[in-house]
Each structure stands twice: as C-alpha cells, then as structure tokens.
Amino acid sequence: MALILFIVFIICDLMIVPICWYTYGKQGEYREGMVLGVHIPPECVSHPEVSDLCSRSVKNWKRFQAVNFAVSLLICFLCFWNFTVFILVWMIWIAEYILGLEYLIIVPHRRMYRIKLDHGWIDESRKRIVRIDTAVSAAAEKLVLDWKYHLPILILTALTVFLVWGTQGKYRMSSGEMLVIWALYGSGVGVCVLFLVFHIWITRAPNRVYSERTEVNLAVNRLTKRAWTEGCTAASWLNGIAWIWMSAGYFFAGPELSGFEYLIYGLLITIAAAGFLVPVIRSVGKRKELLEADPSPFYVDDDEYWKYGWYNNPNDRRILVQDRFNSMNYTTNFGRPGVKRAVIIFTTVITVSCAALVVWVFSILAAFDNAEVVFAGNEGTYSFEAAGYSCEFEEEEIRSVSLIESMPDDKFTKTNGGDTEKVDIGHFRGKSTGKCMMFIYKKYTPILEIKLEDMTVFANSRDAQETEGWYEELSAQLQS
Amino acid sequence: MICRKKFWLNKCPRTVDYNIPHRHRFRSVSMIFVFLLDISIICIIINNTDDTYKREAMRVIISLDMSSTVPIYVQLRNQIVTGIGRGELKAGETLPSVRQMAQDAGVNSMTVNKTYQILKTEGFIEIDRRKGATVCPVQHAEERFREKLEAELELLSAEASLKGMDKKEFLRICEEMFQTMHPAGSEA
Numbered sequence: 097m098a099l100i101l102f103i104v105f106i107i108c109d110l111m112i113v114p115i116c117w118y119t120y121g122k123q124g125e126y127r128e129g130m131v132l133g134v135h136i137p138p139e140c141v142s143h144p145e146v147s148d149l150c151s152r153s154v155k156n157w158k159r160f161q162a163v164n165f166a167v168s169l170l171i172c173f174l175c176f177w178n179f180t181v182f183i184l185v186w187m188i189w190i191a192e193y194i195l196g197l198e199y200l201i202i203v204p205h206r207r208m209y210r211i212k213l214d215h216g217w218i219d220e221s222r223k224r225i226v227r228i229d230t231a232v233s234a235a236a237e238k239l240v241l242d243w244k245y246h247l248p249i250l251i252l253t254a255l256t257v258f259l260v261w262g263t264q265g266k267y268r269m270s271s272g273e274m275l276v277i278w279a280l281y282g283s284g285v286g287v288c289v290l291f292l293v294f295h296i297w298i299t300r301a302p303n304r305v306y307s308e309r310t311e312v313n314l315a316v317n318r319l320t321k322r323a324w325t326e327g328c329t330a331a332s333w334l335n336g337i338a339w340i341w342m343s344a345g346y347f348f349a350g351p352e353l354s355g356f357e358y359l360i361y362g363l364l365i366t367i368a369a370a371g372f373l374v375p376v377i378r379s380v381g382k383r384k385e386l387l388e389a390d391p392s393p394f395y396v397d398d399d400e401y402w403k404y405g406w407y408n409n410p411n412d413r414r415i416l417v418q419d420r421f422n423s424m425n426y427t428t429n430f431g432r433p434g435v436k437r438a439v440i441i442f443t444t445v446i447t448v449s450c451a452a453l454v455v456w457v458f459s460i461l462a463a464f465d466n467a468e469v470v471f472a473g474n475e476g477t478y479s480f481e482a483a484g485y486s487c488e489f490e491e492e493e494i495r496s497v498s499l500i501e502s503m504p505d506d507k508f509t510k511t512n513g514g515d516t517e518k519v520d521i522g523h524f525r526g527k528s529t530g531k532c533m534m535f536i537y538k539k540y541t542p543i544l545e546i547k548l549e550d551m552t553v554f555a556n557s558r559d560a561q562e563t564e565g566w567y568e569e570l571s572a573q574l575q576s
Numbered sequence: 577m578i579c580r581k582k583f584w585l586n587k588c589p590r591t592v593d594y595n596i597p598h599r600h601r602f603r604s605v606s607m608i609f610v611f612l613l614d615i616s617i618i619c620i621i622i623n624n625t626d627d628t629y630k631r632e633a634m635r636v637i638i639s640l641d642m643s644s645t646v647p648i649y650v651q652l653r654n655q656i657v658t659g660i661g662r663g664e665l666k667a668g669e670t671l672p673s674v675r676q677m678a679q680d681a682g683v684n685s686m687t688v689n690k691t692y693q694i695l696k697t698e699g700f701i702e703i704d705r706r707k708g709a710t711v712c713p714v715q716h717a718e719e720r721f722r723e724k725l726e727a728e729l730e731l732l733s734a735e736a737s738l739k740g741m742d743k744k745e746f747l748r749i750c751e752e753m754f755q756t757m758h759p760a761g762s763e764a
Contacts, residue, residue, distance in 0.1 A: 205707045224643040230636045230665070233672030236680075310635040330621045334614055341610045349603050360607060367614045376619050394637075411642055413682050517637045 102175040106185065109168035113193075117161040119422050120201060124150040124157075128306075128387060128393035130560075132208040133201075133402060133420045136217050145211050153204040155347065160200055164193050169271065187454070200423055202405030209403050218397065224411075225396050227305035229313045239318040240299045241325040246292040249336035253288050256281060258344040263346045268531065268550060272485075273511040273523045277346060284339030289331040297326045302414070308392040316386050323379030328369035336363035352509040352525040380424060394567070406430055460484075464514040467521055469535040469557055471566050480535045480555050485513060485522045486535045489548050496547045497570045499563070503543060503554065504529055520554075546570065588736075605650040633667035640681060644652045648683055657700055660711055667713040671701065714759050 119204050123132050124139075126141045131150060134420075138304040140146060171189055174182035212218065260281050303317045342361050345353060376564040387393065401409040402420050410431035419425035428435050479488040506526040513522010513534070535555040536543060542560060544567055547552040557563045636659035640651050659665040671677070674692060678685035692709050695701045698721075701709045717725075736746045 105652045224641060226642060226681055228638040228640070228672075228677065230638065230659070230672055230677075233676045235672055235681050236672070236676050300679060301681060305637060308637060310637075326621055330617055333617055337610055337613055341606055344606060345603055357603070362613065364610065371614075371618055371621060374618065413684075487718070 097178065098175045101179065102172050103184075104268060105182075106169060106172045107170065109165075112190075112361075113165040113168055116193075117157075117165075119424060121154075121157055121161070122202065123201065124154040127370055129386070129393065130420075132213050133205045134208040134399050135395055135397045136208075136212055139219055140215070143211075143215070146208070147206055149211065153200070157200055158331060160196055164189075164196070168193075172383065179461070183454065183458075198405075205421070206403070207403050209399060212399065218399075226400070227394060227396070229303065229305045229310055231310045232303045232305070232313045232317050236303060237289060239314075240305075240321045241295075241329055243292060243295045243299060243325075245329045246288065246332050247297060247493065249333045250285075250288045250292060253285050253336040253339055256284070256340055259343040259347045263343075263351060266347065269351060269511075270523065270531075273525075273531075274352065275512055277343075277351065280339065280342065284335065284342075286472055287335045287368075288332045291328040291335070295325050295328040295332075298328070304418075305394055306387055307390045307394055307439060309390065312386060312390045319379050319383055319386070323375040327372040327375045330370050330375070334368035334371045335365065338368060349359055350525075351511060352527065354509065376424060383423075393397065401431070460514070461516075464516050464519055464521060467514075467519050469521075469537070469555055472554065472558075473569060473573075476573070480533070480553060483514060483519070483536045484520045485533070485535075486496070487535075488554070489546075491573055493548045494546060494574060495549065496545075497567060497574065498547075499567045500544045500545050500547045501541050501543070504545075508532070526552075542567075544570075637682075640683075648681075649694070650692045652677075652681070652688065653694050656691070656695060657698075660700055661757040661759050664713050667711050667759075669711050670707060671709040671711070740759050 125131070125140070129135050129138075131141060131146065132153060136146065155264060159176075160404055168189060171182065171185050174185055260274075260277055263269065263277065273312070285432050301321070303313070303321075305313055306316050307313055338361060341359075341364065345357060398409070401407055401412075407417050407420070407427055407429050408431040409429055412429055412431065415429055415432050415435060417429055419427045428439055430436050430439070458488045463483040470481060470483040472481070476491040477488060479486055479493070481487075506529045508520075508524045508526045508529070510520075511523045511525050512523065513520070518538060520536040520538060522534065524532050524534050526532060529552055531551040533551065533553050535553070537556055537558050540556055540558050540560070540563075542563055543554055543556045546555070555563075555566070557566070591708075636655070637651065638655045640648055642648075642654075644651065656665070656671070665671070669683050671692070672680070674685050674688045678688045681688070692701065692703060695709075699715050699718075700712060702712055703709050734748065
C-alpha cells in the first residue's frame with residue numbers, strides 16, 4: 097500500500113512542478129509586446145531597470161522551482177514511515193508551492209508595471225481599443241472542429257450503463273460492491289460531458305486580432321481554436337474508449353479485476369490526457385512562430401486592468417479571459433459583478449471539501465487501524481461488524497461453519513473495504529471462493545469460516561478462545 | 577487450507593470459478609485492440625496539419641474605442657461604411673453574424689443588431705434570414721442623403737474655417753480622402 101501511494105504521489109510531483117516551471121517560466125521573455133505581463137515598447141526592453149528585473153525574476157523562478165522539485169520528491173519517502181505525517185507534510189508543501197508561484201508571478205509583474213508608469217511608456221492610442229477582424233469573425237464556424245464529433249462516444253459511454261447493470265446481475269453483486277464501478281461509470285461519462293461543454297465554450301470564445309494582416313489573424317485563431325477543440329474531442333474519445341473497455345472487462349471477465357487491469361485503465365486515461373495536451377502544446381509553439389514572424393502586430397495596452405496581477409475590468413462583459421501570464425490558461429474577470437463572490441465561494445467550497453475529504457480518509461484509515469471485530473447473535477440472527485462494515489445473516493442461510501488455521505489458498509480481491517497490514521475488513525471476492533466478507537486480524541488464528549447461501553464470511557478475534565467461542569455458538573445453534 | 581473443525585448443515589457451498597481461459601483471451605485481445613485504437617486517434621490528431629485557411633476573404637479590421645463618447649453602434653456603423661467605401665468589403669460579401677460580431681467585440685448583440693438595422697435603412701447592406709447581412713452594390717445618392725451630406729459638410733466646413741483652414745486646403749483633404757474610396761462597382 098505504501099509503495100503504491102509513493103508511486104502515485106511521486107508521479108504527481110514529477111508532473112506538477114515541471115509543468116508549472118515550463119508554462120509560467122517564460123515571463124522574462126519579450127513576447128506579444130509584453131515582458132513580465134506588461135506591455136512596453138520594444139526599444140525599452142533593453143532598459144537597465146527592465147533587464148535587471150527580468151534577470152532577477154528568472155533567477156528566483158528557477159531557484160524556487162528547483163528547490164521545490166527536490167523537496168516534493170523527498171517528501172514522498174515519508175510514505176514508508178507514516179502515511180498520516182506524509183499527507184500533512186505534502187499538503188503543507190503544496191500550499192507553500194502555490195503561494196510561492198503566485199508571489200513570483202504577481203510581484204515582478206507589479207514592479208514592471210510601476211517601471212512602465214514611472215517612465216511613461218503608455219501608448220494612449222492603444223488603450224481600451226477592441227478590434228474585430230471581419231474575415232475571421234465571418235469564418236468563425238470554420239475555425240473549429242464541430243462539437244457533434246463528441247456525440248457518438250458520449251452515447252456509447254452512457255450506454256455502458258447496461259453493461260454495469262449486467263455485471264451487477266450476472267455476478268450478484270451487492271450495492272456496496274457496485275459503488276466503485278458506479279463511480280467509475282460516473283467519471284467516465286462525466287469526463288466526456290465536461291470535454292463537450294469545454295469544446296462548446298471554446299467555439300463561442302471571441303476571436304482575437306493579433307495583426308493588421310488578416311492571414312495572420314485567421315491562421316492564429318484557427319490554429320488555437322482548432323487545437324483546443326481537437327484536443328477536447330480526442331480526450332473525450334480516448335476517455336470513453338478506456339471506460340468502455342473497463343466496463344466490458346467487468347461484464348465479460350468478472351468484477352475481480354487485478355491491479356494490472358486497473359493499471360492499464362490508468363494508462364488509458366493517461367493516454368486520454370495526452371490526447372488533449374498534445375495538440376494544445378503543439379499549437380503553442382506554432383502560434384509563437386506565426387506571431388514572431390508578423391511584421392505588423394497589434395497590441396492593446398490593457399495593462400491597467402491587470403495592474404494588481406489579476407484581471408479587473410468592469411467594462412468587459414466576459415467572465416473568463418485568457419490569462420496574461422499563460423495563454424493556455426484562463427482566469428476570471430474580477431471586475432464583473434458577482435465574480436469575486438463566486439470565486440470566494442468556489443474556493444471556500446473546494447478548500448472545505450478537500451479538508452473534509454482528508455479528514456474522512458484519515459477517519460477511515462484510523463477506523464481500520466483501530467478496528468474491533470464485534471460478533472452478535474440474537475434469536476437466530478447473527479452479525480459481524482468492524483470499521484463501519486457489517487454483515488448480518490439468519491441461521492437458515494448458514495450452510496457450514498468451520499474453524500480454519502489459515503485463509504483458503506485463493507486469490508482474493510478487495511471490492512469495497514480495507515486491506516491493511518493488520519486487518520482485512522469489508523467486501524472481497526476470491527477466484528474460487530467467490531463473493532465473501534472479511535473481518536480478519538491478519539496475524540491471528542484461528543479463523544471462522546461461515547459459508548452462506550450466496551457468500552462466505554471470514555472472521556476472527558485477537559483472542560483465539562473468543563473465535564472458538566463464536567464457532568461453538570454457531571454450530572450449537574445449527575445442531576439444535 | 578487446514579480445517580480444524582467443520583460442521584456441514586446441508587449441501588456443499590456453491591463455488592464460483594472465474595478462471596475461465598476465454599475470459600483471459602478476451603481481456604488480452606481487447607486490450608491490444610483498445611491500445612491500437614488509442615494510438616490511431618493520437619496519430620490522427622498529430623498528423624492533422626494546421627493547413628492555413630486559404631479562403632480569399634474580405635478584410636476589414638474594425639477598431640472600437642470603448643472609452644470614446646461616440647456610441648459603439650455609431651463607431652461600428654462608421655467603420656463598416658468606410659470599409660465598403662474603400663472596397664475592402666465588396667458587394668455581395670457577407671458580414672459576420674450579429675452574434676459572432678457581438679462576441680468578438682465584447683458588446684451586447686442588441687448593439688450590433690442596431691448597427692445592422694441602421695446600415696440596412698441607409699442602403700449599405702441587406703439582411704436575409706438565410707444568408708445574413710450582405711453588402712449592397714453602389715447605389716445612386718438619394719435626395720435624403722444629399723441633405724444629410726450637406727448638413728455634415730456644413731459643420732465640417734464651419735469647424736475647418738474656425739480653425740483657420742483655407743478653402744484650398746479643405747478641398748485638398750476632401751479630395752485625398754475621396755481618392756482612397758474604391759467601392760466595388762463604382763467608376764474609379
């Protein structure tokens with residue numbers, strides 16, 4: 097378990113830091129008439145104050161990223177010592193990293209804006225100008241991939257509900273066992289819907305005017321919008337295919353899929369993510385080439401709306417605008433009424449939800465670590481309970497009761513429960529044993545095996561005599 | 577499995593054997609198929625070259641000054657008329673739809689709709705439900721237009737005169753401006 101968590105978190109950290117490093121690391125370069133997110137004339141780029149600020153900013157950025165990269169990888173080794181401590185330390189690190197990123201992006205930007213004001217590098221003629229290239233506007237629908245390409249895979253993914261129901265009926269799975277499968281179904285369909293909505297939003301996004309030349313405007317708008325819509329479509333299809341394969345696997349091969357199959361599913365989902373990112377990342381480089389080759393670029397000097405480091409323009413009707421610091425990203429217009437409140441509410445909900453999720457996970461883990469198996473019998477009805485899982489059965493359902501020294505020689509897969517170093521509790525499924533519930537302290541014997549009509553229950557106590565007492569009670573009731 | 581004690585009540589419990597060979601074959605075959613499909617989709621995306629949109633399109637760059645006292649619909653109208661006058665928008669060409677123009681300009685669609693209605697009233701465009709707004713050919717000046725022109729020129733002449741500009745200079749500027757206009761279908 098510790099190894100799996102280590103691998104998951106180290107992969108996350110290997111992606112988070114380099115992606116942020118690369119996507120926001122070009123602020124010091126003069127691009128699209130801007131440096132550090134501020135429009136300045138090209139001849140002012142070599143000004144000593146500008147050069148000094150840029151070089152310091154780049155140096156600080158590289159140092160911050162390198163240190164955090166190393167720290168994030170080292171923190172992952174705490175998994176092997178104590179998971180609780182690891183999670184707390186990792187959360188503190190991610191909060192520090194996010195705050196550090198914001199600081200290193202916003203502060204140099206504000207300083208650069210101050211330099212611009214001090215030197216009067218404001219082009220009044222370019223302020224508050226909105227440009228429309230009628231050729232690009234008229235061709236807007238032809239610049240993007242049609243959103244209807246999403247429909248076939250969305251429908252097919254939604255139709256896997258029949259495979260899921262079929263799996264439940266075919267293998268007689270309980271609601272508890274089906275929870276994971278339904279969650280995967282929900283995420284499979286939900287991701288397809290999400291990409292469809294995103295695709296439609298990109299289609300309706302305003303076209304930008306980059307140049308006096310219509311050819312450049314057409315090329316860049318088409319490149320950008322096409323790449324994003326193709327990425328959305330590819331990701332939707334690949335995600336849908338991944339889930340269809342998984343649901344077909346559940347139906348035809350059974351719900352007790354091994355870790356290898358889940359790894360393959362994870363790989364397919366990763367390919368889906370690549371399907372989205374590949375065209376988008378390719379378009380960024382080509383866009384840069386096109387814009388740098390343009391001899392007559394247009395720039396709108398709207399820096400006063402970005403002076404605090406975020407976009408605040410009450411006159412702009414858009415709620416989402418392209419991020420000044422990373423054209424692949426979007427940010428909110430805090431000048432729009434209600435946006436500030438919405439962002440605060442959204443951020444609060446996310447933060448509280450994450451905190452609640454962490455607390456819930458800890459409570460679950462703690463419940464398993466401190467689980468006590470409780471056996472109760474009353475008037476022909478018996479039950480086992482531990483760590484929030486329970487199993488109740490009638491005397492008539494019992495087919496056999498036995499006391500065994502070790503678990504059967506079978507491959508058990510957990511379908512809904514906990515499998516720690518100390519206990520196995522919850523719903524499991526064995527290749528030959530079939531559906532079973534476990535309430536086992538792993539290092540203790542004997543183990544009580546109760547075969548019911550439709551499943552098997554394995555249970556024991558830390559006290560061998562208590563386990564034997566349960567066995568005696570059950571077999572005595574059956575004899576009578 | 578070592579069984580210390582066992583008590584059987586009725587029949588032997590049902591066991592389920594999931595190790596059916598054809599299920600493993602199904603998984604292997606399906607996995608290969610899915611990966612091949614994924615790679616095909618990725619290859620289609622990668623090889624889908626960004627062929628530049630080559631359609632010969634009319635070209636007018638409209639600039640709207642959001643801080644100006646001149647209403648947006650007037651600015652939009654003026655720039656479309658100028659574009660038609662310069663020949664950048666040719667007769668029969670379609671203007672962007674109201675919704676698209678409003679989206680790109682970041683204004684309300686009612687503003688763009690008003691602009692298009694004014695242009696239609698003035699005879700510069702015609703609006704068809706299927707084709708959208710299309711540029712009209714050059715038309716002969718009506719009496720109403722002449723009156724409007726005289727009124728605006730009177731104001732411009734007064735301003736030029738008050739600013740110390742002489743008649744020759746004023747006419748020279750008018751001539752230069754007029755020479756830049758090449759609407760489609762007009763005599764050069």
